[in-house]
Amino acid sequence: MSPPPTAAAGSGPAAGLEATRDALAASGYLADDSAALVSHLAQQLGKPVLVEGPAGVGKTELAKALSRATGRELIRLQCYEGLDEAKALYEWNYRKQLLRIQAEAGTGPEGEPAGGEVMEDIFGEEFLLTRPLLAAIASEAPVVLLIDEIDKTDQEFEAMLLEVLSDFQISIPELGVVEAQSMPIVLLTSNNSRELTEALKRRCLYLWLDYPAIDREVEIVRLHVPDLDAGLARRLVEVVGMVRELDLKKPPSIAESIDWARALLLLGADQIDSETFNRTMSIIVKHRTDLDLVAERVGMRLPAAGRNDGTS
Amino acid sequence: MPRPARAPRDLIADQLVSFCDELRSEGLAVGTSEILDAFSAVEQVPWSDRLQFREALAATLAKSQEDRHLFEQVFDRWFFRAAELEAIDREGPVEADGAEPDRGESGEPIDGERIDVDELTEMIRQAIADGDDALMRDLAQLAVAAFGRRGEGSGVVGVDVQRIRRSLGLTPGSQAQAADGAGEDVELDRDGVRRFEGHLRRELERRLIERTGKLPPARPLADLDRALPTNPTQDLAAVHRSVTMLKRRLATLGNEQRGRRRGRVVDVRRTMRASLETGGVPLTLRYRPRRPRRPEIYVLCDVSTSVTSASVFFLSVLHALHDSFRKLRSFVFIERISEVTETFERERDFRKVSERISQDGGVADISGYTDYGRVWLEFLEEISADLDPRSTVIVLGDARTNGRDPHAAAFAKLTERAGRTFWLNPEPRLYWNYGDSVMAAYEPLTTESFECWTTKHLEHFVDVVAKP
Ligand SMILES: Nc1ncnc2c1ncn2[C@@H]1O[C@H](COP(=O)(O)OP(=O)(O)OP(=O)(O)O)[C@@H](O)[C@H]1O
Ligand SMILES: [Mg+2]
Numbered sequence: 001m002s003p004p005p006t007a008a009a010g011s012g013p014a015a016g017l018e019a020t021r022d023a024l025a026a027s028g029y030l031a032d033d034s035a036a037l038v039s040h041l042a043q044q045l046g047k048p049v050l051v052e053g054p055a056g057v058g059k060t061e062l063a064k065a066l067s068r069a070t071g072r073e074l075i076r077l078q079c080y081e082g083l084d085e086a087k088a089l090y091e092w093n094y095r096k097q098l099l100r101i102q103a104e105a106g107t108g109p110e111g112e113p114a115g116g117e118v119m120e121d122i123f124g125e126e127f128l129l130t131r132p133l134l135a136a137i138a139s140e141a142p143v144v145l146l147i148d149e150i151d152k153t154d155q156e157f158e159a160m161l162l163e164v165l166s167d168f169q170i171s172i173p174e175l176g177v178v179e180a181q182s183m184p185i186v187l188l189t190s191n192n193s194r195e196l197t198e199a200l201k202r203r204c205l206y207l208w209l210d211y212p213a214i215d216r217e218v219e220i221v222r223l224h225v226p227d228l229d230a231g232l233a234r235r236l237v238e239v240v241g242m243v244r245e246l247d248l249k250k251p252p253s254i255a256e257s258i259d260w261a262r263a264l265l266l267l268g269a270d271q272i273d274s275e276t277f278n279r280t281m282s283i284i285v286k287h288r289t290d291l292d293l294v295a296e297r298v299g300m301r302l303p304a305a306g307r308n309d310g311t312s
Numbered sequence: 313m314p315r316p317a318r319a320p321r322d323l324i325a326d327q328l329v330s331f332c333d334e335l336r337s338e339g340l341a342v343g344t345s346e347i348l349d350a351f352s353a354v355e356q357v358p359w360s361d362r363l364q365f366r367e368a369l370a371a372t373l374a375k376s377q378e379d380r381h382l383f384e385q386v387f388d389r390w391f392f393r394a395a396e397l398e399a400i401d402r403e404g405p406v407e408a409d410g411a412e413p414d415r416g417e418s419g420e421p422i423d424g425e426r427i428d429v430d431e432l433t434e435m436i437r438q439a440i441a442d443g444d445d446a447l448m449r450d451l452a453q454l455a456v457a458a459f460g461r462r463g464e465g466s467g468v469v470g471v472d473v474q475r476i477r478r479s480l481g482l483t484p485g486s487q488a489q490a491a492d493g494a495g496e497d498v499e500l501d502r503d504g505v506r507r508f509e510g511h512l513r514r515e516l517e518r519r520l521i522e523r524t525g526k527l528p529p530a531r532p533l534a535d536l537d538r539a540l541p542t543n544p545t546q547d548l549a550a551v552h553r554s555v556t557m558l559k560r561r562l563a564t565l566g567n568e569q570r571g572r573r574r575g576r577v578v579d580v581r582r583t584m585r586a587s588l589e590t591g592g593v594p595l596t597l598r599y600r601p602r603r604p605r606r607p608e609i610y611v612l613c614d615v616s617t618s619v620t621s622a623s624v625f626f627l628s629v630l631h632a633l634h635d636s637f638r639k640l641r642s643f644v645f646i647e648r649i650s651e652v653t654e655t656f657e658r659e660r661d662f663r664k665v666s667e668r669i670s671q672d673g674g675v676a677d678i679s680g681y682t683d684y685g686r687v688w689l690e691f692l693e694e695i696s697a698d699l700d701p702r703s704t705v706i707v708l709g710d711a712r713t714n715g716r717d718p719h720a721a722a723f724a725k726l727t728e729r730a731g732r733t734f735w736l737n738p739e740p741r742l743y744w745n746y747g748d749s750v751m752a753a754y755e756p757l758t759t760e761s762f763e764c765w766t767t768k769h770l771e772h773f774v775d776v777v778a779k780p
Contacts, residue, residue: 017357017364033363033364033367034367034370034371037357037364037367037368037371038367038371040356041353041356041368041371041372044356045349045352045353045356047349049371050375052376052377198341201375201376202343202345202346202375204375205349205353205371205372206370206371206372206374206375206376206379206380207371208377208380213443214501215443246667247663247667
């Protein structure tokens with residue numbers, strides 16, 4: 001195991017926590033203390049970050065914002081059940097190899113098997129299909145590597161990933177070892193659908209992202225929907241908060257708050273009364289069984305239309 | 313333990329290692345690689361910034377949401393204790409009258425008399441509104457200093473926290489009046505006020521320790537926390553088992569008592585009728601059939617936030633009790649008490665029940681703080697007429713009154729009317745009467761009080777209660 005290359009290739013080592021937070025904010029991501037600090041540490045220590053939390057709290061967005069903030073390219077590996085090395089690391093382009101063999105032999109499909117020269121030839125870089133992990137390792141310029149929803153893969157894949165993240169090199173038997181040219185910022189996200197191995201966690205910094213505090217969520221909504229009235233935005237976030245309190249199949253995330261804000265703006269609503277709520281609540285609540293509960297628990301409690309005491 | 317002067321870096325390293333030991337003893341998987349990571353992480357942040365320091369450690373040592381939860385508690389306890397130990401090492405115990413000048417963060421003395429309370433209040437409101445924790449902590453120290461000068465301290469941490477909060481007029485939801493009357497109003501949210509109270513509490517505890525030169529016992533917080541089922545359904549089966557056992561035991565207990573009890577009532581008519589067979593001589597006494605002992609149970613359950621995880625546990629106890637006992641009335645309370653017997657009888661699904669109770673309980677009035685005293689008064693007035701010597705009252709709560717009047721006399725009346733009163737406290741005995749817990753006021757009035765934070769404890773309770 002060789003020591004990883006030195007960290008902090010992208011930002012100066014002195015870039016402090018506040019600088020990180022500001023840079024993220026400038027890229028449209030309003031980080032709370034822990035998110036800002038962990039992003040900062042990830043760059044300073046060169047360690048991958050495991051980000052967990054409920055759906056839609058900005059796990060993926062954090063990686064994107066980091067890429068914008070640092071001016072690094074974002075390389076994303078979206079995980080899914082059955083994801084294997086061929087799709088994550090690299091794959092040989094068989095079709096291209098075959099064509100080359102045929103061309104070299106010059107005798108069509110029925111011809112002699114290719115000689116040693118050709119064999120060497122077809123395992124060159126031009127026949128290699130680079131997948132996200134290899135791309136991140138091989139990249140000349142430092143990148144942000146997002147390994148999204150790692151919990152969807154199996155343990156075997158996790159072990160492979162751990163190796164890559166520990167050694168920052170990938171060995172390709174036909175080509176040799178590809179070593180990292182620069183240190184990527186690595187974010188892994190998980191929705192907690194299964195417990196990750198101790199070894200992987202050990203390798204990572206840990207960040208738990210939760211639904212943001214009211215003030216921050218108001219800021220986020222206003223960042224995305226600047227034309228919405230400030231008082232209304234706050235009210236909206238409060239109502240979403242009430243909805244989250246209920247035990248729903250799928251509680252509304254930040255994305256839903258933003259969508260709802262857009263809808264209210266389009267409708268020209270100036271308050272959230274029970275009528276407006278009932279008309280638009282399908283934007284924040286998607287499950288049919290959830291809808292009834294939300295209508296009863298939240299919709300009924302909002303002031304009736306016309307009365308102007310919805311916002312304070 | 314006297315320490316030679318050492319470079320802060322070494323000190324931090326020492327402290328970190330023993331902090332990690334403590335985490336390990338609470339069950340976190342902290343290995344050498346984590347310790348090394350933690351050390352490099354804290355080197356990246358200013359040590360004077362408690363928040364950054366904590367986050368840096370958390371990111372490297374706590375690798376799941378549960379870990380994080382435990383981490384926070386151990387962190388608070390440990391660094392708090394570490395700071396205290398050092399203070400004691402340095403200065404030795406200080407006289408109780410506060411002869412020692414108060415010290416601010418930086419070590420300069422703060423003069424309580426020169427603190428302008430209005431200005432202080434204004435700054436605290438702003439800090440709460442901004443959610444600025446570091447500032448809140450500093451201001452809490454000032455507030456405690458100012459308060460101490462006025463000689464209003466009761467010496468009981470929990471009581472003083474509430475007195476200070478009230479003397480500063482910090483009521484959640486209230487509007488801050490800008491000094492010149494023109495500025496914008498700041499509304500205080502409940503969580504913010506709670507956080508500030510936390511800082512007050514810590515500062516008061518710190519002073520208490522400084523005065524007495526004693527550390528509070530290391531509290532097995534993590535145990536407590538882990539023991540309580542955070543997932544409502546997870547331990548439901550175990551709770552139901554214990555309660556079924558309780559029911560069975562109580563049933564047999566009833567029979568034994570029936571046999572042994574003196575003072576049975578002779579049924580004159582039946583005895584006379586029977587005596588006809590023996591020529592009018594009443595040879596065999598006939599007794600009136602005893603009215604079957606109908607255990608009427610009243611369960612009063614604290615569902616406030618200070619016992620949130622406990623509430624889930626207790627609600628599942630309630631749920632199970634309802635399954636077993638027909639003559640059971642249940643109540644939930646925070647500031648007010650509310651009967652939920654019907655909810656339990658209507659809804660069989662535990663999740664639905666707890667949902668309904670948290671939504672429609674209507675038990676939180678204004679502040680959201682538990683008010684045991686008021687709850688007893690309300691219970692006395694509205695329900696206690698139904699109590700009789702056959703009734704059993706079970707209270708599920710932590711007896712944390714938030715500094716309010718415990719109204720022990722009202723509770724005494726209630727226990728007099730009932731046959732038996734049991735108290736199940738979700739905190740280990742070690743915590744009782746620590747902070748704002750006033751268990752000592754209630755415990756002597758109960759038939760017996762139990763700590764109850766695991767199903768094991770619940771089983772123990774069943775054992776004791778069911779034993780004749
Ligand atoms: N701190 C933030 N600042 C600005 N926008 C945010 C922030 N957090 C979340 N958002 C917005 O919320 C939306 C949802 O975020 P995102 O898709 O990253 O969530 P996620 O946690 O990855 O969800 P999932 O688990 O479903 O993948 C995005 O549109 C993002 O722009
Ligand atoms: Mg995502």
